[in-house]
Amino acid sequence: MEEAKEFLQLNKEEAESVSRLTIHPHRLGFQCSFYEDFALRGIRVDSVQRGFVSCTFRVPPRLTDKSGNLATGAVANLVDEVGGAIVHVEGLTMNVSVDMSISFLGTAKLNDELQITSKVLGRRGSYSGAIVLVRNKVTGELIAEGRHSLFDKHGSKL
Structure with a gap:
């Protein structure tokens, strides 16, 4: 545990850099949050039908690993x-x-265009x-298949 703490410890320069960051709170209907800007920027919705959505996404440098592949976390x-968006009901909380269960079946490289359904x-x-297919x-190559389960407290009797 101590090795992990030591590894994650910021040096003086990193700590000063982090202390200068300005991250404004997200307000609905206003600017994007840091997370939305970093992780979701670039997703383009192509079609939405009842119970189905199709999006396009080009792999940006900020979401690649050291090998230039789309990071598994991304x-x-x-x-x-995308799995959460398809079950979302407008007017209710997320x-x-x-x-979530994800099978990683291939890799995507920097600037590859992905189809997410x-x-x-x-x-x-x-x-x-x-179900989410990437x-x-x-090429049509299947990069990943994900299954996503969600709970909505509004329908609960609890």
């Missing part, structure tokens, strides 16, 4: 966001992720499920 974020698998009470738009 793929997990896409599954979370659902809470209960479970999501479909509602079903709803039962307060529980919803979605493909290379040019």
Whole structure:
């Protein structure tokens, strides 16, 4: 544990750099939050139908690993966001992720254009499920398949 703490400790220059960051709180209807700007910038919604959404996303440098591949954490974020968006009901608060399962089947490189599709698998009470497929738009190669389960407190009797 001590080794982990030591590894994560910021040096003086890093600490000063972090202390100068200005991150404004997110206000609905105003500017994007840091998270939205960093992780979600560049997603373009192509089509929305009942229970289905299709998006396009070009892999930016900020979401790649040292090998130039789309980071697995970025793929997990896409599954979370697009899977959550497909089950969202306008006017209600966002659902809470209960479970995500992701199969990583390929890699995406910097500037690859991805096709992200999501479909509602079903709803039962307060529980919803979605599947998210991430493909290379040019080659059709399946990069990842995610299953996302969400809970909505509004439908709950608790």
